[in-house]
Amino acid sequence: MASLLSEEPLSLTQELDLIAFGQRLRHLRKQRGLTLSDLGERVGRAPSQLSLLENGKREPKLTLLKGLAAALNVPVEELLRRQAPNRRAQLEIALEEAQRDPLYAGLGLPRLKVSARVPNDVLEHILGLYGELRSRQARGTATPEEARAANAELRRRQRELGNYFPEIELAAAEALASVGYRAGALSQSTVQALVTHFGYTVHTAQDLPRSVRSIADTRNRRIYVKNEQLGMHTPRTILLQTIGHLALGHGKPRDFADFLRQRTEANYFAAAVLVPEKAAASFLTEAKHDRALSVEDLRDVFAVSYEMAAHRFTNLATTHLGLVCHFVRNDAGGIIYKAYENDGIVFPADEQGAIEGQRMCLQWSGRQVFLSPDRFSVFYQYSDSPTGTYFCVAHVDPSRERDFAITLGVPYKESRWFRGRETTNRTKSTCPSGECCRRPPVELAERWDGYAWPSARANSHVLAALPPGSFPGVDEADVYTFLERHA
Incomplete structure (x- = not known):
């Protein structure tokens, strides 16, 4: 209560808080045992006019304000204080603002119109519910830290399961069986049949947000979808991702982690429909037997994007x-957008274990492919790293607004x-620790440290996570090399 009564005088020039003023006027009137009619007679106003004042x-x-202060025998400043005069008034003001x-x-x-018969505990109950409502809305928007933590936890679960989710595979297989799918790439008519099976119709809209x-x-x-292709996200894929939410019984996400889980599951469902488990496993098993495993072939057989394959x-x-x-x-600058591993490779990560937004080693195939003479052809490379040697296949997807490299890698023995x-093609990397590529060469650093002031591009990549450095998001090694070249 002390906090409610620790008041500071206000001047007449301050903006009037009508709700607080009305509560204070009612409090002072009742404290003196006056009715609205009694006070009205003293200031020459009808009770209904005073009621409007008390209700904010x-x-x-100004003349009426002075008259009320005189009638109640208090300074004008007493009527203008913003603090609630008591706990009841505080609750009523809070409810009005809510x-x-x-x-x-x-x-x-x-x-809700609050009368004197409404007890304080009812008002506290309502305000408690309102506070929880605001809290839950605030939690619905994840901070970058929360989002990175959610991604790290999802990746841990994927690693434990070998990125294989049998319940989603089953849901996809049942959906395909319901429309009579047999084999091969999924036709547009089959996708349409799936949409119909779930009781929906498809409509294209060019003004989609x-x-x-x-x-x-x-x-x-x-x-509603747009009739356009955005890399991996073709209208066919987008429709199946939407259907995935329905098939998997998703509800409104509870928080960002739940949202991320649902989105990942819907994407998995779409991929499992477009590249059915039984047919794809048979195809890959045969290719392994022939020592000819290839993401390209999987892409071509099922008519999907390279990234989805x-x-x-x-x-x-x-x-x-x-x-x-x-x-x-990753993009051409090496910024990682998505990653998965269960082969022991160590990605650069922040203190929470999040990978998204970190910069990949320059020696890894995902960056070397951008230096290849034919950057849009499949690029093969062996990479020696602190955890072993990996065979990697990288490909730049040219169908997106920006160029992204998709890398699939396995341990050397595979x-x-x-x-x-x-x-x-073979490179050596000591990242994510060591002097590999994350810091400029000593001679360049000595020459240019303190003489470079780059203006970083705005990073719109996933989760607004920026790699560490003096200028977050800027590759200092690249900056110094550029300056040396143009000095």
């Missing part, structure tokens, strides 16, 4: 082929099963 519906004129909040109004509840790939109208059972390979590799592997998607194993 009308602002008093009901003006668009979040509260969005509940569609009728306005830029922040979404699709919108499902659950009331009218419609799915590589993703799907990681789903099936451990369970069906007995192989461990890793997957990375290279014998893959096409391209005869490559002579």
Whole structure:
């Protein structure tokens, strides 16, 4: 209570808080045993006018304000204090402010008029619920730290399961069986049949919001998509991802981690429909027997993007082929957007174990492919690292707004099963620790340290995670090399 009564005098020039003023006026009136009629007679105003003041519906004129102060035998400043005069008034003010909040109004509840008969504990109960409502809304927007932690936990679970989720495989197989799928690449008519099977119709809309790939109208059972292709996210894929949420019984996400889990599961479902487990496992097993495993072939047989084929390979590799592997998607600057591993390779990570937003070693195939004379051809490479030697296949996807490299890698001993194993490309990396490539060469650092002031590009990559450095998101080694070249 002390905090409620520790008040500072206010001047007449301050903005009037009508709700607090009304509560204070009512408190002082009742404290003196006056009715609205009694006070009205003293100031020459009708009781209804004073009632509007007490309810915060009308602002008093200065002359009336002075008259009220005189009638109640208090200084004008006493009426203008912003603090609630007591606990009851504090609760009523808080409830009034809550009901003006668009979040509260969005509940569609009728306005609650508080009478003297409503006990304090009821008001506290309502305000407690309102506080939890605001808290949950705030938790719905993840901080970068929360998002990175959620990604790290998801990746740990994927690693434990070999990135294979049997319940989603089963849901995809049942969906395909329901529309009579037999073999081969999924046709557009089969995708349409799946949409119909789940009770929806498809509608293209060119004015779809830029922040979404699709919108499902659950009331009218419609799915809206744009008729355009964005790399891995073709209309066919987007439709199946949307259907995945329905098939897997997803509800409104509880938090960012739940949102991430649902999105990952829906993506997995779409891939499992487009590249069915039974057919793909049979194809890959035969290719392994022929020592000709290839992401390209998997892509071509099932008519999917290279990225989806590589993703799907990681789903099936451990369970069906007995192989461990890793997957990375990065941009030309080496920034990692997606990653998975169960083969022991060590990705650069922050203190929470998050990989997204970190910069990949310059010697890894995901960056070397951008230096290749033919950057859009499949690039094969052996990479020596502190945890062993890996055989990696990298490919730049040219169908996106920005170029991204997709890398699939396996330990050296497993290279014998893959096409391209005869490559002579080989690099050595000591990342993520050591003097490999994360710091400029000593001679360049000595020459340029303190004389370079780069202006970094805005990083819009996943989770707004920036690699560490004096200028977050800037590769200092590249900056110094550039300056040396142009000095």
